[in-house]
Amino acid sequence: KIHATKNIDEIILELSQELCNLFNADRLTIYLTSEDKGSIVSKVKTGLNSFKDIKLPINEQSVAGYVASSKKVVNIRDVYDDAELKAYSPQLNFLKAVDAQTGYRTKQMLVSPVMEAKTKELIGVVQIINSKGGQPFPPMMEEGVVQLAETLAIAFRQRQGPMMMVRTKYDGLVTNAVISAEELELAQRSARRKNLDLETVLIDEFKVTTLALGSALSAYFGVPYEPHKA
Template sequence: MGHELFDLEPRFKRDLEPQEMLRVIFDYAAKIAKERILDNVLMLMADMGRDMIVSDRCTVWLLDTKKNELWSKVAHGVDEIRIPSTAGLVGYAVTHDKAVFIDDAYTNDEYKPYLVNGALRTDQQTGYRTKALMVIPFRNNEGEIMGAYQAINKMTTNEQFSVKDMEYLTLAASYAGKSLESALLTHEIEETQKEIIFTMGEIGESRSKETGNHVKRVAEYSYLLALGLGMSQEEADLLKMASPMHDIGKVAIPDDVLKKPGKLTDEEFKIMQGHTLIGYNLLKNSNRHILKTAAVVAHEHHEKWNGRGYPQGLKGDEIHIYGRITAIADVFDALGSERVYKKAWELDRILNLFKEERGEHFDPRLVDVFFEQLPAILRIRNIYSDDNLEEHSV
């Protein structure tokens, strides 16, 4: 992380000097203050604690009061772990509001009841061997316990944490509680926005007798295509949140057109095309980044690379990349789904069409990315599959 710790032996490090400690704290405080994505804040918190006390691993646990669980996505080297809120040493620390400080988790008699079959619960899940360990609960601004810092295995020659280490980790925990409260609020707002957007997207689809799984699949396909194209994680997440709104304009299409089981007349087709402009006009005046993106998607997901799409007849790079990505995701899902007026296409037929439409309907680069991402796309289709869907996809 830019804080050099000189080896005493190949695998050992030394404790930080006071000026190095200050540099670590100031560097991480600046990074954390700028970060709004919860997972990134948690990772920075874990890195800060690890660097401050020279531990091998540091985990930030959060208390999920609804599920009575402790969870972490930032146990170094592993994916998300969830445990009962009373389980293990971290559960003990949080439940009893008491810091845990031990030299060897497997020989310490006081905490032996919190081992599972002679091992730490998380060690059982990860195969890791915990020796020295500290757990420090942290609180929000209301004084409520919201989680805990857990540091594992001191990396200096004596391999034991000191009282000074506990003071430093307690300082980090105090800072974590205050910083995480803001990040959690932002996260909650974003999750609420996602829920609203998916619900609105489902409303648009349900009027035409399609389930919400269509918008889920389109969202996931769009996300995979965005990442495959080289977009940043942040932009791919943004498109994933916005793409479910692509057909929101269908809420204003008359039932006799929207739900017609047979082929549309030219006049009816023109009415159906209006859902792109309706959706755009519904969303375009929002100041929210997600909804602005959704407005672009709603407006341009029926444009074609060759300029023969609608509503504006845009061509090539004139079409926003969000519209081009959602177009592929939407068409792939529509063709592979059964409708009252058609059977679902076989996969080979769809893939042949995509090859034929490379550079015609679809951005050629995105068609290439689609085929690169096809195994993951098919997994998503299987996860969110549904049967007997009835909807016009125009």
């Protein structure tokens, strides 16, 4: 159902309550990375729609920031238990300001990074808040939140569209899922920086085969690809 949703805002608005029900949770927050990649910004906060967007630096001083920084799943029994938080990181704190302003009491928290599958680039963070039964989230829920994060990552990338606006002769590598759009962009930067041919960088650094390169070129130029025979 997530993949059928047209854009990021619809994913969040239409499915947030269903996702809460899936995890038998009270609330959900989804963050996306900022343009400068230095922070995460809330895109949805179920139960906090009137509250301004939350922007957190990617560091170990908040729960979501810690998950974004470490790229690890955390399952916290009580965010007000400093000893439990410090077991993850000595710098980790729960930001109590939102609870203080809303009168809500956050307790359990299950949080996962949302990452691009191939490059492990951070896209955002999904945060499940407060088990409706009042008990800690069971280990099986940890597997569930990882699967949710993987699904969100694919949906976000698809809905954002191609990373490159300019068509290149190697776009076929992305179309054929040989490499991601982000990897092709990285290869282009590397080739420019090292003053090398893009083909050389793709083969040496990204392990793209000559057959895959040939197929992409044939699609671009509209001619059949014939492998070179020695």
